[in-house]
Amino acid sequence: MSIMQDSREATMIGRRSDGTLIRRPLSPHLQVYDMLQMTSALSIMHRISGVAWVAGVVLMTWWLIAAAAGPSAFATVQWFLSSFLGILLLLGVTAAAWYHTLAGIRHLAWDAGWGYDIPTAYKTGRAVLIGTAVLTALTWLALLISW
Amino acid sequence: MSHSTSGQPPRQSMMRTPLGRVRGTGSAKQGSHHWIMQRVSSIALLPLTVWFIFSLATSAGMDYAEAIAWIGHPLNAVLLLALIGLTFQHTASGLQVVIEDYTNQEWLKIALILVVKGACWLLGIAAALAVLRIAV
Numbered sequence: 001m002s003i004m005q006d007s008r009e010a011t012m013i014g015r016r017s018d019g020t021l022i023r024r025p026l027s028p029h030l031q032v033y034d035m036l037q038m039t040s041a042l043s044i045m046h047r048i049s050g051v052a053w054v055a056g057v058v059l060m061t062w063w064l065i066a067a068a069a070g071p072s073a074f075a076t077v078q079w080f081l082s083s084f085l086g087i088l089l090l091l092g093v094t095a096a097a098w099y100h101t102l103a104g105i106r107h108l109a110w111d112a113g114w115g116y117d118i119p120t121a122y123k124t125g126r127a128v129l130i131g132t133a134v135l136t137a138l139t140w141l142a143l144l145i146s147w
Numbered sequence: 148m149s150h151s152t153s154g155q156p157p158r159q160s161m162m163r164t165p166l167g168r169v170r171g172t173g174s175a176k177q178g179s180h181h182w183i184m185q186r187v188s189s190i191a192l193l194p195l196t197v198w199f200i201f202s203l204a205t206s207a208g209m210d211y212a213e214a215i216a217w218i219g220h221p222l223n224a225v226l227l228l229a230l231i232g233l234t235f236q237h238t239a240s241g242l243q244v245v246i247e248d249y250t251n252q253e254w255l256k257i258a259l260i261l262v263v264k265g266a267c268w269l270l271g272i273a274a275a276l277a278v279l280r281i282a283v
Contacts, residue, residue: 068277142204
């Protein structure tokens with residue numbers, strides 16, 4: 001505890017509610033968890049889906065700027081979004097967005113102190129996975145109908 | 148303080164003033180502000196994101212004129228601006244936590260966070276300007 005090997009350790013000093021100092025554990029490291037276990041797999045997937053959503057945010061920004069720039073720029077972005085790569089990207093972003101949204105609701109419930117016990121955690125975890133599949137399918141159904 | 152089993156208090160206790168302990172805002176002087184703002188923005192983003200995905204999914208065949216009309220509609224423009232601001236705020240704070248967790252060099256951590264924040268500000272301003280240009 002006296003010699004810090006890693007700059008992250010400086011932020012790892014915490015306090016119990018009675019004021020005594022403790023050394024907090026380091027952040028989730030992928031190697032120490034069993035990733036076949038749903039709880040840890042869904043946990044890291046929340047992070048990965050959040051980072052993946054950045055691709056969707058960039059696409060949204062491009063789409064808006066192109067619309068403001070004029071018809072030819074808008075035609076380019078529409079061409080890209082309906083290309084093979086564009087559809088693949090949109091499909092991935094839709095799934096990531098729904099997963100991150102549903103898992104985010106699960107996290108907010110945890111923050112409110114609800115659903116920590118193991119049976120409930122597995123139940124809500126399964127609900128998030130099924131919900132992601134259903135909402136992604138519904139989104140693309142609506143998309144293909146309105147295309 | 149009864150936290151040490153070795154008979155010697157940890158070094159950190161000597162570096163911490165009683166006032167700092169009472170304030171409880173830590174070394175960055177922000178306390179739990181970042182954590183709370185992540186939750187607040189996520190709650191605000193829930194309806195906005197569902198609205199945005201629903202709107203675009205049900206009008207995928209929009210041509211240029213229809214897209215301009217949709218973005219320029221006062222209600223859509225307001226919701227888009229809110230969505231843009233909150234999305235980039237939430238993205239920057241989320242990516243910051245990921246960087247803080249997995250970077251072990253202080254200079255690299257600061258550099259990456261600044262790059263992410265800079266990119267989020269620029270893209271956010273660009274997206275907001277695009278909406279304003281169409282709507283105003």
